Amino acid sequence: MAATHRVSAVIFDLDGTLLDTERATRDVLKEFLGTYGKVPDAAKEEKRLGQMHRESTTGIIADYGLPITVEEYSEAIYPLYIKRWQRARPLPGVNRLLKHLHKNGVPLALASNSIRRNIDHKILKLGELKDCFSVVLGGDQVPHGKPCPDIFLEAAKRLGVNPSSCLVIEDSLVGVQAAKASGAKASKVLWPWNHYSQMLR
Structure with a gap:
């Protein structure tokens, strides 16, 4: 029987992953x-x-x-x-997912390449769900941003878990590369508008 790997914490990107x-x-x-x-x-x-x-x-x-x-x-x-x-909204399924993870005691972190000042503005659009995150990190709070693993290593450290037990949810290639480099498991979300050529339409 295949071995299962327990996820101790989930780390989310922000732009294009949680918010539109x-x-x-x-x-x-x-x-x-x-x-x-x-x-x-x-x-x-x-x-x-x-x-x-x-x-x-x-x-x-x-x-x-x-x-x-x-x-x-x-x-x-x-x-x-x-x-x-001001027009940004949580993407489909985000509210339900965050509520479910938080309710079940799964530690959550937000790790974005955006600078922290911008994150603090955007995260307000999550409403009360912003309080689900015990750790929030911006790209200007670590030595190197994604695709380097620094931000995910720091998020795992602040959560008090091993990076290898974390699941990272991302929408960009550089984010997935950073997650894998940190030793975490990575999942890439795909939205119909995730490609720039489609955003211009």
Whole structure:
């Protein structure tokens, strides 16, 4: 009989896994690039899904030849994000899943490549479900973001469990790579709008 491996804790990504914020991210980029007379390139943006903020921003500035710094880009685009995040909602099944895990005493963590300031804004859209998480980590709280395993190793440490006993729920390739590198089990969620080309429609 095949051996079973007990899951001691579950670690969730946020954007595109728990909340429908990925489309908002694409809409903001489209709006911002439009002010420079440019349009997003679907292939380039597909590869950016799940990247750290600075890495993603640096790539955007270079790819579209924007005459601004990373800091100027971040300052200009943040108000646009705040406006779009107000419309974010938990993805289908999220409410029921989080309630079930929390009710059954499964330790939960949230580990996102987003900077912690942004997470604190977005997580409010989970309502009371945000209190299900005993650990919340942003990419700026660890030495290296995904696909490095740092954030999942730190989440497991704060939960007081071995990374190998954790299940990580992700929607991006870099997230799955980070989870596997940490020794955790990984599950990738697939939504019809998970691909950038479809978000542009």
